Amino acid sequence: MSDATSDPILDTIKEIIAEQLDVQKEDVSAEKSFTDDLQADSLAIVELVLALEEKFHIKIPDDKVDSIKTVGDAVQYIKQNNAG
Numbered sequence: 883m884s885d886a887t888s889d890p891i892l893d894t895i896k897e898i899i900a901e902q903l904d905v906q907k908e909d910v911s912a913e914k915s916f917t918d919d920l921q922a923d924s925l926a927i928v929e930l931v932l933a934l935e936e937k938f939h940i941k942i943p944d945d946k947v948d949s950i951k952t953v954g955d956a957v958q959y960i961k962q963n964n965a966g
Contacts, residue, residue: 891964892957898937899953902930912954920953938964 892912900907903920916922922930931942934956940963942950950956 889957891960892953894937895934895953895956895960898933899930902926902933910953912952912957914953915951916953917951934960940964 896907896910899905899910899920903916903922903926905920910920914920916927916930927947931947934940935942938960940960942959942963946959950959
């Protein structure tokens with residue numbers, strides 16, 4: 883029953899991904915891979931990173947981008963690096 887709680891960061895990321903990658907928000911979940919499941923190419927990932935940086939007022943270094951493979955990875959990174 884604990885997974886019924888809403889995660890505002892995940893919800894926001896889902897909205898950004900749905901908009902950037904032109905997918906349904908319902909199709910985006912933490913275990914989805916950007917490239918394998920959501921069909922994001924390298925340009926789409928760059929645009930997605932820029933959108934996340936702007937929304938959460940953080941900088942995601944290139945070496946970190948390479949380690950963010952899934953939606954859950956992005957959520958975890960933002961939670962660890964989001965000042966507010």
